[in-house]
Amino acid sequence: MIDFIPSFPTFLLIFVRVTSFFLMMPLFSYRTIPATHKIGLGFMLALIMFSAIDAPELKIDSVYFMLIIKEAMVGLFIGFIAALMMSAIQIAGGFIDFQMGFAIANVIDPQTGAQSPLMGQYLSIIALLVLLTVNGHHLLMDGIFYSYNFIPIDQLMIPFGKENVAEFVLLSFNKMFLIAFQMSLPIVGTLFLVDIALGIVARTVPQLNIFVVGLPIKIGVSFLVLIAVMGALMAVTSDLVSTTLATMRGLMEIIGGA
Template sequence: MIETINLSSVPAFILILIRVTSFFVTLPIFSYRNIPTHFKIGFGFFLTWIMFYTISIPEIPIDGTFILLILKESLVGLLIGLIAYIILSAIQIAGGFIDFQMGFAIANVIDPQTGAQSPLMGQYFYTIALLFLLAVDGHHLLIDGIFYSYQAIPIDSFIPFGEEGIAFFVIDTFNQMFIIAFQMAIPIVGCLFLVDVALGIIARTVPQLNVFVVGIPLKILVAFLAIFVSIAFYIMLIQDLFESMLHSMRGLIQLFGGG
């Protein structure tokens, strides 16, 4: 006996599908273009099918309010994934600081995941961070974030965009991103600053020595040695970065839910 399909629950299924697929548009790892588009759509559909039977589904009529709910669901998915991407982009900013001091700022590479130009050291640290995220099953926690959003933001409710708390939260997230980037870059940048001071002293005491020829390979060598010594420190910062990313996602979801 074939079970009849409840057509009244189709609008709710569409709204869940829109939030999940919008979430994957900006979420790290899942939004990268080297993942096939049909895989993203299929994964979002089956994840929506699972969520459909695990959350409370209200009866939503198809009218003018339904169009507004579609816009709300797309914004919720995009912004939750975007806040995670903003936090994770601190690694790229730290790599840009390091490349500028090393002399690698002119040699940007194309990131095959996003298609944008990224600094060499930033791409190196970003790859390590992504591998560490996959190794500790962090991508499962990211998916749990979109599932948790339905506890705070029901399907048939709207989000309070006019509240000041959301704007202050986004500004605080940006500040936190730059603080983490500064913490990641300061060991290398500090060592290279000392090298610049030493080269300046040498240039004043030994004018015959061309410090511009000696300085560039010396700074690269010192930077690589400092990276090798402080790699364990970077792993600790990456762990804090992931915790900040998850806390930021949950904090934004609570603000959207009016909490």
């Protein structure tokens, strides 16, 4: 304990980065996890990282408080990028819901407290199971651990305002929408063909109320196609975890000046 006291400022900086990362990180940021559990897990993880990282001893002065702000921003930024990439599943569900006609029936996501599309909620639950199956939560925690290889704990200046950082975030945002479009393309494309067929039927058989018949047909076709492509969706979700880790690494390299 006596040896730990001089290193307590360094441990506090590690604790700030880890807990800030948990505020934005997928799975650990969910509201259903009690705050005491998050703090306890962050404390234990910071303690393990403190014993494994060769961090310098720091003194509490004016520069130290700036380091606390820097560590909080680094943790939030890395967690934001991870959450941004994983939100591609919710966007894909929104695309599917819009074509199915479920867009008017959004539900409250108990994990985030925000409105979520029905199919997005369904795919998110499955993606969460895939994330846990492939040990993605361990890999995400490895990401915050190895962030000290790119962003040292005593590095004060972080180039958040540089052009390459903003460009990287925009490219990641673009990649997220591209992945969401690829995930929803089989169902959205099929429903587009169904809409064309229903339009032809409406013109050839005007006596048929196409609005009454069309919605159940689109819902039924959507579920059939979803069952058919579920394996491919899970493969894309598994690749999304590795894409998230690669994006986190790229961001840390840019911020750290590597």
